[in-house]
Amino acid sequence: MEHLNALLNQHLQTAYSIESAEPYIQWQETRPEFDGDLTLVTFPFVKVIKKSPEALAQEFGSVLLQGSTSVLGFNVVKGFLNLTIASQDFVQTLQQTSFSHLPNNGKKMVVEYCSPNTNKPLHLGHVRNNLLGFSVANLHQSVGSNVAKVQVINDRGIHICKSMLAWQKFGNGETPESSGMKGDHLVGKFYVAYDQEFKRQVKSLMESGISQEEAEANAPILLEAREMLQKWEQGDADVMHLWKTMNDWVFKGFEATNQRMGVSFDKNYYESQTYLLGKKYVDFGLEKGVFYRKDDGSVWIDLTADGLDEKLVLRKDGTSVYITQDIGTALERFEDFHMDAMIYTVGNEQDYHFKVLFNILEKLGFEWAKNCYHLSYGMIELPTGKMKSREGTVVDADDLMQEMFEVAKERTSELGKIEGLSEQESDALFEMIGLGGLKYFLLKVDPKKKMVFNPEESIDTQGNTATFIQYVHARIKSILRKATQEGLNWEYSGNALELHPSEKDLVKKLIQFPQIRWDAAHQNNPGHLCNYIYDLAKTYNKFYTDCPIFKQPSPDPETVVFRLWLNQKTADCLKYATGLLGIGVPEKM
């Protein structure tokens, strides 16, 4: 394409004395309903050359046709110049395209995701969070950045004490071992038990004539939880022991869930260790004059000039608030990784919080604060409304993954696709199909959109789904196996061939991959990659039906090699691209 630009430049200089054509050049892919591969929009030129768009298009078309061997022909529709480009140009590009990570670009990034509380198991919201964070981290790694994946585990605070207290009261010494329950689910059970008891107490207080507000503030079990939090802060040995024990159950549970989901972390931060970190930067901010102290001793920052509010950064009793912790954690991470950029995968209800955080970090003078990005995503709702963990209307992550597995199993067995597979192999296949379906379903939607999750509808296996993509990969592998059996190889030499339109389309689609990946990474949007993969799979299926290899009449040997090579390239691209999303593709299905 560069040489076409050069030709246009030259033409504009000699014919119209216009220094550079660059500002007016607009290339785009030719839409499928028109003939051609590449389209030049001529309207921008009309402003500087007093000719009609059609006349210009004709003129440019002739210039390009004569000047470039790549241009085989052209047509003009309205002001659009459609060029037909030699297939061999695209094929050559594909030969040079590899589906693997780009070389290290020296950029260091930190990506945070997951961020669970240790009082309940992971749910659907965490699943979206995990998958987004993980695949965005992969995308950045793919384009050459050095990425550290981290999570913050919220392991302290009143909500943790609630589970602990309920376990003490109603648990009868129950453990994951004794109950056979996963640790995070066991602890979650007591979080719910706490809430039930709390509601019961509030109700009975109200019956004795106390207002709801007062009852909620004075329920005995809440007072006990507060007392427990104080003891925790003082380091009371019994409380610490219980806290460590129960947290440990939860961590093990989280680990199992994340492992099944296929996500991992390079470093965990525990809030119990970081919640005091921010305080030392309060003094720093005061010295810099970024913060100011009120008469009561509390410390604030005034962001009204930036369209935000005044924010508290230190309470009058000297304790820190949420934003203080986040300042501290961010700076600790910088000490750990010396990153150039950081991505926080956190729900969109915290949009305002992160605006404030990034603003403060920048005012404190940290360069990398400019490259902090809040990967904000919309909440997931159920057809029945919002998920509320205390009301038991959450979709549990473990249940969900298991359900996806079961559906995959049922559907795959119905279709008779597991013949000749061992139990282990077929289970692995169900897992790949089930979890792949879930991941694709959540990732293909723009992160910032809220989504409604309908368990029945989300497990489709037709159309725009992971199954469709996995199926294409399995199809290709089946062809390549057959080719191997027949002693064929597919080392394409680069000889120019007359291509079928479906072959050309597939080649053109494949060479788009680097650009799509770049866009997806830089926009932190795995959805772009999902759409591309689906498109590629569809384009392949068209090629598959139009361009058979083993059917009669069989194509000439050179075409067979080329088609097999295209199959291999497509499989490589599918496998690599789905891998970035954490989705596996099977050899057979």
Add this chain to the structure above:
RNA sequence: GGUCUGGUAGCUCAGUUGGAUAGAGCAACUGCCUUCUAAGCAGUCGGUCGUGAGUUCGAAUCUCGCCCAGAUCACCA
């Protein structure tokens, strides 16, 4: 009330720095398996892109007003 997000086919969603007649899938209907895998392919049906103006040769896309939905504006995290 202020700020931020979203509103595209019955449903779920795509739609690049403004470009040609707004695209997929699902659902409904019609064809195609003596098979390189039919979890597929081909087709029919379905739209005042929330709404009204403006900018432009050209607007789903940019600007402004309005309507609807959600979030947020805590000495909670």
